[in-house]
Amino acid sequence: MYSCSDHKSCLSDALYVADKICQKKGLRFTPLRKIILEMIWSNHEPSKAYDILDKLKDVNLSAKPPTVYRTLDFLLENGLIHKLNSLNAYIGCSHPLEHSECFFLFCQECKEIKECCNKELAKAINQTASNNKFQPMNVTLEIQGECQECTDKARL
Amino acid sequence: MYSCSDHKSCLSDALYVADKICQKKGLRFTPLRKIILEMIWSNHEPSKAYDILDKLKDVNLSAKPPTVYRTLDFLLENGLIHKLNSLNAYIGCSHPLEHSECFFLFCQECKEIKECCNKELAKAINQTASNNKFQPMNVTLEIQGECQECTDKARL
């Protein structure tokens, strides 16, 4: 799905923005937080907590689940990553702080995630909630399917 | 959130429809499947797999996780229940077979779920997918927040 011509810049941009945000909010972007965010941004696929833990053990032999989950919580709380509930996995946020409602397209073929934020859709969701006299606080919208590239490949 | 004046009829309707659907599809609506669907429909709150297992043990002492998960899989596959990914819980489908895309409102206060299916919203989602050249196959839309009744109560 992704055609980022230079993934290194996806990664470095994400780290740069994360650092900025932490500075602005007076939060500490510690080495642990940085390395885990780096791992999550190593590609555009969702990362599983225990896979992160395994990688982390290469660096820190004594890493344990709470090490990872605490860091994921920090990153989630500060909008630097998202949790994909339908996959029990985590993905870097491609535009932290810019909005609150993010939607996800997950290609079951190439396993890549695309974060797509669309005001029309957000509006439609809020309208639906409103029609039901419901005050939305947290929206999970995850669309699984197949991206164009994979559909094209399958046709060959 | 719910004001079903007579919940017994929610339950009996659901069981009746499930039975009909199984007949139509040539599937067996066994006692186990029926009792678990009944448990799920005992209220409008999401049911957790291990809570179902605990209840099931009252009836069948030797019930074990696969007993429950297999039955949940059957009910899911045949559109009789939905899984709420953001809660790791299950809820009865309020209109099996009538459509494929169901959205959920979950009130964090009263814990009730409302299934809300809205063509406009489904259209907006498909449009978003289409704009991203993406073929949707499975949509998870779960809105957590507060229902009117609970908001009103809090104001008193």
Added chain:
DNA sequence: TTTTATTATGTTATAATATAACATTTAAAG
């Protein structure tokens, strides 16, 4: 600059959710 408070991380243990693999039973089809 030392002390104190706060935040982050380490560590042990366990909870909660879910599935694999194989055995047995039950019901359906021939």
Added chain:
DNA sequence: CTTTAAATGTTATATTATAACATAATAAAA
């Protein structure tokens, strides 16, 4: 019937996540 297929039983284990308490590192106050 009896053979086959579907459902359920059973044992074991995988996967995901958190509670609770100990220690270390940093920041703030004195």
